Amino acid sequence: MPRYQLSRLEQASKVHRQFRESHEGHRPHAGLEPTRASTGVVWTTERAYEHGFLDEPEAWANLGQGAPEVDDDIAGCFPRPEQIDISNQGREYGPTAGIKPLREAVARLYNEHHRQGKESQYTWENVCIVPGGRAGLIRIAAVLGTCYLGFFIPDYTAYNEMLSLFKNIAAIPIPLGEHDKFHMSVDKIAEEIARGMSVFLTSNPRNPTGQMVANPELARIQDLCRDRATLIMDEFYSGYNYTTDCDGSVVSAAANVHDVDADDVLILDGLTKRFRLPGWRVAWVLGPKEFIQAIGSCGSYLDGGCNVPFQEAAVAMLDPPRVRNEMQALQRHFKMKRDYVIGRLEAMGFKLRYKPTSTFYIWLDLSSLPEGIADGLNFFQACLEEKTIVVPGIFFDLNPSKRRDLFDSPCHHFVRVSYGPRMDVLEKGMDAIERVVTRHREGEGRKSGQAVDGEP
Numbered sequence: 317m318p319r320y321q322l323s324r325l326e327q328a329s330k331v332h333r334q335f336r337e338s339h340e341g342h343r344p345h346a347g348l349e350p351t352r353a354s355t356g357v358v359w360t361t362e363r364a365y366e367h368g369f370l371d372e373p374e375a376w377a378n379l380g381q382g383a384p385e386v387d388d389d390i391a392g393c394f395p396r397p398e399q400i401d402i403s404n405q406g407r408e409y410g411p412t413a414g415i416k417p418l419r420e421a422v423a424r425l426y427n428e429h430h431r432q433g434k435e436s437q438y439t440w441e442n443v444c445i446v447p448g449g450r451a452g453l454i455r456i457a458a459v460l461g462t463c464y465l466g467f468f469i470p471d472y473t474a475y476n477e478m479l480s481l482f483k484n485i486a487a488i489p490i491p492l493g494e495h496d497k498f499h500m501s502v503d504k505i506a507e508e509i510a511r512g513m514s515v516f517l518t519s520n521p522r523n524p525t526g527q528m529v530a531n532p533e534l535a536r537i538q539d540l541c542r543d544r545a546t547l548i549m550d551e552f553y554s555g556y557n558y559t560t561d562c563d564g565s566v567v568s569a570a571a572n573v574h575d576v577d578a579d580d581v582l583i584l585d586g587l588t589k590r591f592r593l594p595g596w597r598v599a600w601v602l603g604p605k606e607f608i609q610a611i612g613s614c615g616s617y618l619d620g621g622c623n624v625p626f627q628e629a630a631v632a633m634l635d636p637p638r639v640r641n642e643m644q645a646l647q648r649h650f651k652m653k654r655d656y657v658i659g660r661l662e663a664m665g666f667k668l669r670y671k672p673t674s675t676f677y678i679w680l681d682l683s684s685l686p687e688g689i690a691d692g693l694n695f696f697q698a699c700l701e702e703k704t705i706v707v708p709g710i711f712f713d714l715n716p717s718k719r720r721d722l723f724d725s726p727c728h729h730f731v732r733v734s735y736g737p738r739m740d741v742l743e744k745g746m747d748a749i750e751r752v753v754t755r756h757r758e759g760e761g762r763k764s765g766q767a768v769d770g771e772p
Contacts, residue, residue, distance in 0.1 A: 327699075331363065332696040356473040356711025357381060357652070360696065367700045369616045377737070377745030380705035382523065384592045384650075384736045392645030394638065396593065400629040402501040409501045410624035412610025414445020414600070417626045421634040422600050428636035430571040434687060438576050441605045444612045445624040448597040449552055451586045452475055452611075453517075455618055456548060457482045458600065459610040465515040466490050468500050469636035469713035470679070470727050472523045472550065479517075487716045488513065491726070497670050498525040509544050517540070519550040521557070521567070524712050524732040525679040526672025528567060530559065535572040538581065546580040549567060553675040555590025555643045558651045564644035566590075567674075570602065577604045587630060590646060596626045650676055653735045653742060659734075660746040664753050676736040679709070683729045686760040692731045698756070706731040 319512040319609050354668045361369070388395045404456060405415075412421070418442035427437050453475070467475055469489050479487040490508060492498040500518060508516070521528040529537065533603050539722045541547050551571045557567055586599025599622075601611055615621050633639075662668060667684055682690050689695045692708030699706050709730030733749075735742055 327692055331693045345499070355475075357707055360707050362704055364700060364705050367703070369703075369705070375765045377741050378702040378757045379734045379737065379742070379745045379750055380707045380732075382589075382677070382734060383591060383594050385738045386592050386594070387613060387738060390645055390649045393592075396427050397629055398513065398627050402625045403628060406625040406628055408624070410621050410627065411612070412532050413490075413501065413608070414443070414622055415624060416440055417631050418445055418598075418634075419443040420437070421631045422602065424632045425636055425639060426568070426602060428572045429566060430568050431573075432530070436573070436575045436577075438570070438602065442602055442608055443578055444608045444615075445600045445622045445627060446586075446601060446611075446615070447585060447619050449550065449584055449588060449599050450478065451597075451615075452482070452586075452599055452601045453478050453550075454549075454615050455611045456582060456584075457485060458614045458618060459607070460485060460515060460546075462486075462511055463514045464488055467515060467714060468492050468514040468522075470498065470524055470730075471714055472707065473707075473711045473714070475517065476714045476716050478532055479714070485515075487714075489714060493726075494669070494681075495529055498522065499527060500529055501538075501585040502533060502540060505537050505540055505762070509540070512543060515548065516548045517548040517550070518555070518611050519567070521551075521553040521674030522555065523675055524677045524707075524709070525549075526675045526677045527670075528557070528559070528674040530540075530567045531572065533571060534567070538569060538579070541581075542574070542579060542689055546582065548582045551583055551585045553584060553591045555646050556650055556674050556676055557643075557647060558654065559673050562644060562647035562651060563640075564640045564647065569729045577606075580604065581608060582606070587633070590643065591633060592646075596623075598622055598626050598630050608754065614687045619747070641766070648756070650735070654678075657735045657742055657746065659732065663770030664750050676734055677724075678735065680706075680733050680735045681729060682731065682732050685753065686756040689756050690758070691728050695731055695752070698752045699748060702751055704745045704748035706733050706749075 325566060386396060421442045423440055431437055446455060446756040464478065465485045466488050467479065469488065469491050479485060490504065492500065505516065538547065547569065551568055554566045554568055557565055569581050569583055573581055582603040584599065584600055584601055587593040588597050588599060601608065657678060658668060658671060661680065666680065672678060677709060682692065682695050692710055696708045698708055707726035708723050709732065712732065713725040713727040765769050
C-alpha cells in the first residue's frame, strides 16, 4: 500500500509534526519508552495544556474525554453519593476478585435483566470486581494463552497500549468500513475464525462510532463463536441505548449465553459510564468461573484490587428496578443531547450518514470541509485555538504491533466528538466548531474570489 501523501498544509502543520515525533519512539532517557505512556485522548489533552487548558479549564469545551456529566441535575436519576461510610472491613486489604456482596449484586442484576427464565444463572463466582475497565482488560490479557486476537478498527484507543504489552497475544486488526456504518457482522466474524482467530475483543456499543450490534445479530455472532473463540465484550456504554424508545433496555451478550460456565464470553462493565461515576474506578468482569478465578487471582500482582469502601457503597446502586429507572432517565437525557449536537452540526453543513444508536459519541466525517481542516489533526488544532477539544480519528485506528504507518489510515479524515458533557459545555463547543468552520470557509471563499478577479 502506498504511504499516505501529506498535503502541503499537513507538511507545514505543527500538530502533524508533533504526532510524528511522539510516535517515533525516540528515547531521551535510558530504558524509557515514552510512547507507552500516553493514549490518544491523553495526547490531545497534553496539546490542550499547551494552549492554556490546565490553567483555565472552565473556559474550555472538552468534547474529547470519554466521560459523562457527573452532576445530579438529570431528571429521574438517583443522586450520586456525596459521602460514604467506611467499615472496619473497608480499612483492610480486600480480596483481589472483589467483595462477595458486590459480586452477588452484579450477578443478580444480569440475571434479572438478561437471564430471566434461563436454566443457567450467574452467581457471585462468575463475577470479578476490578479497579476500572482498563484494569479488567489487562487482567484478561494476562490470563490468555498464546493466541491470535482479532480487534475491530476503529475502536477504543486504550486497547492499543494494552494489546502491545503482552507477547502471548498476536493482535490482528479487522478493519470496518464506512459503507456498512463500521458494523461488526456475522460474516466478518466467520471469515476471521476461518483464518484461525481464537479471541475477539470489541466494544459493543462501539466507541467511537456510536453504533451497536443488537439481537438477533448479536446472538448469531455468539452462536458462531461458541466452542470456537473467546469473545471479550466491552459493554461500558450499554446503558446508552437509543433504539428502544428510551425504555431503559440494555443490550448485553449476557442474554445469549447458553451456559454461564461453558460459553467463553467475558463481559466488562462498571460504574464509570452508565452510572456516571468515572472517579470511583469500580468495574467488573463477568464470565465462566474458571476464567473469573484466574482473573481474580492475577490482580494480586497487577493492581492489588479495587477500593473496598467504594465497593461497599456500590452494592445498593445495583438493585435491578433502580437500575432500570436509572437507564430510562439516562437514555432520555443523552438522546436529547445527541439530537442537539447533530442538529447543530448539520446546520453547519456536516453530512452525517447515520446517527449514533448508542454511546455519547459522534464519529464526524471532515472530508467535505475546506482543505485546511479536512483532516483530524488539523481540525483538532483549529479547535484548540477556540478552546475546544476533540479527538483526531487517527487515534482510533489501533496499531499495537506498529505494522502500518498511521498516515495511511482511513480514519484520517474523522474526529470523535463527545456529547457526554453538560449542555452548557456542548453549546460552547458547538459555537467554537461553528467559528472554525465559518472562518475556513470564508478564507476559502476569499481565495476563490481572488482567483476569479485576477482572470483576464
